Amino acid sequence: MTDEKKTLIIEGKEVEFTNEPNLLEVIRKAGMNVPTFCYRPDLTSFGACRMCVVEVEYPNGRKMINSSCTMPPEAGIKVYLNTAKIRKIRKTVLELLLANHDRKCLTCDKSGNCDLQKYAEEYGIKEIRFPDKAEKEYLPIDDSSPSLVRDPNKCILCGACVRACSEFQGHSVLGFANRGSRTLVQPMNGRPLGQVDCVNCGQCAAVCPTGALTIKNETDLVWDELNNPEKTVVVQMAPATRVALGEMFGLPVGENTIKLMNAALRRLGFNYVFDTNFSADLTIMEEASEFIERLKAGENLPLFTSCCPAWIRYMETQHPDMLHHLSSCKSPMSMLSPVLVDLVPKYFNVNRENLVVVAIMPCTAKKYECKRSELSTNGKPDTDYVLTTQELGKMIRGAGIDFKSLQPEENDSPFGEYTGAGTIFGASGGVAEAAVRTAYEFVTGEELNPVDIKEMRGTTNRSKTVELDIKGTKVVVRVVSTLKEAEKAIQEIKNGTANFHMLEVMACPGGCINGGGQPRSCDDATVKIRRADGLYKEDTELPFRKSHKNPSIIKLYQEHLEKPGSHRAHELLHTVYENRFAGSYKDIK
Amino acid sequence: MTVDSLHKIDTSKLDEIINQYEGKKSNLIAILQKVQEVYRYLPEDAMIYIGTKMEGLSPATVFGVATFYAQFSLEPKGKYEIKVCDGTACHVRGSMPVLNAIRNKLKIQEGKLTSDNGLFSLETVSCLGACGLAPVCVINEKVYPQMTSDAISMILDTLLKEEGI
Numbered sequence: 001m002t003d004e005k006k007t008l009i010i011e012g013k014e015v016e017f018t019n020e021p022n023l024l025e026v027i028r029k030a031g032m033n034v035p036t037f038c039y040r041p042d043l044t045s046f047g048a049c050r051m052c053v054v055e056v057e058y059p060n061g062r063k064m065i066n067s068s069c070t071m072p073p074e075a076g077i078k079v080y081l082n083t084a085k086i087r088k089i090r091k092t093v094l095e096l097l098l099a100n101h102d103r104k105c106l107t108c109d110k111s112g113n114c115d116l117q118k119y120a121e122e123y124g125i126k127e128i129r130f131p132d133k134a135e136k137e138y139l140p141i142d143d144s145s146p147s148l149v150r151d152p153n154k155c156i157l158c159g160a161c162v163r164a165c166s167e168f169q170g171h172s173v174l175g176f177a178n179r180g181s182r183t184l185v186q187p188m189n190g191r192p193l194g195q196v197d198c199v200n201c202g203q204c205a206a207v208c209p210t211g212a213l214t215i216k217n218e219t220d221l222v223w224d225e226l227n228n229p230e231k232t233v234v235v236q237m238a239p240a241t242r243v244a245l246g247e248m249f250g251l252p253v254g255e256n257t258i259k260l261m262n263a264a265l266r267r268l269g270f271n272y273v274f275d276t277n278f279s280a281d282l283t284i285m286e287e288a289s290e291f292i293e294r295l296k297a298g299e300n301l302p303l304f305t306s307c308c309p310a311w312i313r314y315m316e317t318q319h320p321d322m323l324h325h326l327s328s329c330k331s332p333m334s335m336l337s338p339v340l341v342d343l344v345p346k347y348f349n350v351n352r353e354n355l356v357v358v359a360i361m362p363c364t365a366k367k368y369e370c371k372r373s374e375l376s377t378n379g380k381p382d383t384d385y386v387l388t389t390q391e392l393g394k395m396i397r398g399a400g401i402d403f404k405s406l407q408p409e410e411n412d413s414p415f416g417e418y419t420g421a422g423t424i425f426g427a428s429g430g431v432a433e434a435a436v437r438t439a440y441e442f443v444t445g446e447e448l449n450p451v452d453i454k455e456m457r458g459t460t461n462r463s464k465t466v467e468l469d470i471k472g473t474k475v476v477v478r479v480v481s482t483l484k485e486a487e488k489a490i491q492e493i494k495n496g497t498a499n500f501h502m503l504e505v506m507a508c509p510g511g512c513i514n515g516g517g518q519p520r521s522c523d524d525a526t527v528k529i530r531r532a533d534g535l536y537k538e539d540t541e542l543p544f545r546k547s548h549k550n551p552s553i554i555k556l557y558q559e560h561l562e563k564p565g566s567h568r569a570h571e572l573l574h575t576v577y578e579n580r581f582a583g584s585y586k587d588i589k
Numbered sequence: 590m591t592v593d594s595l596h597k598i599d600t601s602k603l604d605e606i607i608n609q610y611e612g613k614k615s616n617l618i619a620i621l622q623k624v625q626e627v628y629r630y631l632p633e634d635a636m637i638y639i640g641t642k643m644e645g646l647s648p649a650t651v652f653g654v655a656t657f658y659a660q661f662s663l664e665p666k667g668k669y670e671i672k673v674c675d676g677t678a679c680h681v682r683g684s685m686p687v688l689n690a691i692r693n694k695l696k697i698q699e700g701k702l703t704s705d706n707g708l709f710s711l712e713t714v715s716c717l718g719a720c721g722l723a724p725v726c727v728i729n730e731k732v733y734p735q736m737t738s739d740a741i742s743m744i745l746d747t748l749l750k751e752e753g754i
Contacts, residue, residue: 166647175649177656188640188648189633189663196649585648586641588600588634 006075011082021045023068023079024052034081035090035119037209038158039069041525042509043167046070049158050093051119055080065089091123099130101210102138102153109149110211113520116156139184144194146371147216147364147516148205155185155212160522161204168509170484171314173198185212188585197317197585199310199483201507202364202388202516215364215517219391219398225356225384226269232350234272235265236336236415237360239280240426240512241389243534244362247519248393249403254530256538259408264396265360266409272348273411276359277418279336280425280434282556283307284547286573287329287431288439289564291502295475300324302478302493302503305431307331309369310507312577314483318586319490320579325503328574332425333359333366334375337382338572340415343560347414358385360392362426362515365507374575388517417552420451420539427532428481428511429456429464432504436468436477437546444471451545457536459510459528463488465500476500482509598634602627607642614645617654621661630662631655659714664702667710669748672727676716679724683737687724688713690738694745708752 005016008026015030022045027034037049047070054068057078065086068079080086097116105111133153142150159176162185166172173196177184187196205213225231237258246257258275265273291303306312306327315323329335337357345352359366363386369375370383387395396403410416421437424430433453440448455466456479463485468475478500480486486505492498508515510528513535521527544550561569581587606623610616617639624635636655640648655661673679673688691697691711695704703710719725722734726741733744 166650172647172650175647175653177649177653179657186649188637188652585637588598588638 006073008073008075009078011080017073020073023054023056023066023071023073026073027054027068027079027081032081034068035115035122036069037115037156038160040160040163040207040522042522043160043163043207046159046163049156051090053086053089055083055086087123090119091125094120094123094125095129097156098125098128100133101156102151103128103132108154108211109214109217110154110208114211115209142192142194143216144192145198145200145216146194146368147200147202148193148198149214149216150186150193151212151214152184152186153212154210156210157183157185158209159185160207160209161185161213164203164207168203168482168484169199169201169310169314169507170482170487171197171199174204195583199313199317199507200365200368200516201310201483203508204516205364206514206516206518206520207522215388215390216367217391217394218367218385218387219395222358222385222387222395225358231354231356232271232344232348233269233356233358234274234340234344235270235358235360236274236276236279236333236340237261237265237392238276238333238362238366238426238512239423239430239535240362240515240518240531241360241392242538243426243513243531244389244518244521245393246403248390248397251404252530253527254532254534256534257403258538259410260403260406261360261392262411263406263409264401264403265392267401267406268395268399270358272344273409274336274340274415275411275418276332276336276361277422277425278415278550278552279332279339280422281419281547281550281553282335282339282573283329283332283425283431284421284434284438285553285557285564286335286569287327288435288442288547290327290329291435292439292442293565295473295501302498302501303327305435305502305504306575307425307431308506308512309363309365311483311486311505313365313368313580314486314507316577316580317584320581322490322493323577323579325493326577328576330375330573330575331366331369332422333361333383333386334369334575335573336415337370337375338377339556341377341382342572343415356384357382358387359383360389361386362389362512362518363508364388364516366517374578389515390517390519393519414552414555417550418542419547419550420542420545421547422550423538423542424535426512426535427457428459428462428506429479429504430511430535431506432456432466432477432479432502434547435502436475438548440468440470441546441548443473446471448546457532459514459532460525462509475502477502477504479504481506481511483507598628598632598638600638603635603638604642607639612643614643617643617646617651618658621651621655625661629666630664633663662702662710665707665710667703667708669709669728671709671711672714672717673711674715674717674719674723674725674727675713676720676723678720679716682723684713684724686738687726687736687741690741691745694742706754708754 017026020026034052036052038046047067052068056064059076139152165174242258243254246255262273304325366386370386421434433456462481464479466477513531514528636651637648640646640651675684695709697704724736726733726736
């Protein structure tokens with residue numbers, strides 16, 4: 001590839017290009033666009049849907065129809081985006097897709113956010129020439145997964161989910177099956193998604209252009225709780241949600257909307273608004289201490305971070321022999337919930353029986369996490385419901401709240417105060433950076449300066465190795481996002497070439513800011529960069545930037561938890577992992 | 590091969606086949622062909638094993654390849670694999686009556702692959718490239734040209750007799 005500037009002509013306008021991978025990117029950079037179902041900048045070009053076709057005129061006068069997502073840009077060509085011929089092709093593609101597509105848009109969870117619906121409107125499809133399928137031709141909907149719903153009747157076979165599962169997670173739970181008109185996207189042999197080695201990361205749903213893969217919508221359950229006057233409903237929200245929710249209301253990508261979120265959640269009827277960032281700080285207190293202990297003892301290294309539920313499930317099903325590497329710390333969400341269950345009744349005079357804990361997460365796998373039996377107290381789950389950022393956005397819209405014009409509000413103390421270290425948890429590298437900020441000071445007793453560890457940051461490089469010098473002790477941290485990169489790190493450990501002491505894993509590319517439950521980000525690879533920037537910006541603006549400086553955390557330890565790793569801390573904040581190899585793919589009798 | 594062994598997979602046998610093809614995913618089709626030779630079909634567990642064992646593959650991917658190609662069967666095939674050509678030439682020269690005659694004789698219902706005793710499996714194929722001999726049947730690689738209902742009936746009688754039925 002070369003950085004040399006060349007030009008081509010799009011719709012009569014001269015456009016410069018350098019090393020764009022395909023014509024579609026050049027078109028978008030020029031401020032124009034073409035429709036597409038299957039092109040996702042973070043995935044390989046597939047050329048399946050044929051919606052992005054353009055007419056290309058070569059300098060010798062030859063004209064061709066080409067799919068812009070698979071065609072490399074060439075100097076001197078003239079590109080037409082909307083000729084009569086192209087519009088006819090696109091319209092035919094749409095009609096053929098609609099021919100065997102479920103037409104019950106009203107009840108579809110993707111309604112209003114569906115590419116097929118959008119293009120059908122834009123291309124003026126007022127009539128579908130082909131008859132609807134008979135009722136018996138409809139395939140059953142698979143809602144066996146705790147996180148996702150798969151409706152094969154809405155699949156247009158663009159293959160984005162298949163590529164996401166393979167290229168991000170290296171896991172390929174979803175694949176194509178059969179051929180021709182009988183082609184389907186499904187897990188192995190049509191098994192239910194809830195019964196295969198799916199880690200519930202939701203990246204398939206995040207790239208799906210239609211309602212074929214959607215997040216399991218649980219807003220009704222939460223509405224019921226909010227409308228029940230007997231219940232006290234408390235809420236916590238993950239770091240990454242605050243820099244993404246605003247996008248659903250037309251705010252700039254990456255804008256930190258935490259104070260508007262606080263206000264919106266109260267308008268929805270939540271009684272107390274806390275913050276998962278607070279327990280991210282708590283996680284660091286425990287995890288940094290655990291890391292220091294392991295380093296001193298030289299045991300169970302490298303330490304694997306344990307915040308990501310998709311990663312935990314991956315370890316439990318694929319590498320049960322390495323569970324001892326995982327930090328025993330619960331995820332921030334699952335740390336805060338038992339603390340709330342324990343202390344909210346005491347602090348706010350609420351009956352435990354009537355307390356409902358809701359978590360707003362960027363993540364579909366958290367829906368699975370909250371149902372894990374070990375994350376419950378006396379048989380009742382600590383986190384009652386997990387809603388994704390998308391679901392919260394829908395609730396806010398549904399309640400008629402004008403999000404942008406809300407007055408900013410603070411959250412409720414004492415489980416709402418957080419530091420910059422807590423907020424950067426949402427981006428790949430953030431957990432490790434936060435841990436090092438605290439571990440350094442715990443070990444050396446000296447101030448870490450500068451606080452930033454920029455080498456760990458960055459959402460596009462999915463694997464980073466950072467060497468740190470903690471007063472003469474060399475500590476190597478590996479930061480990865482996507483399970484494909486995590487698997488590489490595991491293989492290094494297995495074949496003895498691993499040189500790192502800590503492995504931070506986030507299953508979604510770029511970290512939680514690009515999670516499966518976040519508002520749509522699959523059209524633009526820079527969305528995750530801007531969301532991460534939003535978190536790092538908040539980090540610099542907060543009065544405290546290290547978890548152990550959080551006054552509310554200090555107070556929590558003084559009054560209830562004694563010190564990191566104490567007996568009570570273990571009861572509330574640590575967990576055990578289960579060998580879930582049985583029933584996984586590799587378990588062949 | 591006994592019928593019993595059809596349902597249990599022998600992972601060491603699968604390893605042998607995978608190793609024979611250097612575990613390369615580009616050799617997947619050849620590997621699946623070998624596996625089908627051993628089991629007369631592709632058992633689900635064998636596909637899962639190959640999908641987890643070989644780098645760059647997954648059970649869903651292997652399943653995708655296995656269901657893409659008509660040559661692979663996900664159900665056990667009979668001792669006698671009958672293929673009735675239903676290409677254009679065979680079709681117009683009467684392959685359907687031949688197919689129905691086989692179905693009636695062996696009591697294989699429409700939509701089913703294998704007779705209840707597991708001896709015969711029956712499928713149609715799109716073209717065997719022997720249009721001059723239409724309609725054509727193939728039983729275990731042996732080609733029977735210019736079939737009629739009566740002719741195939743006699744052939745099957747011979748096979749049934751050999752099997753003592």
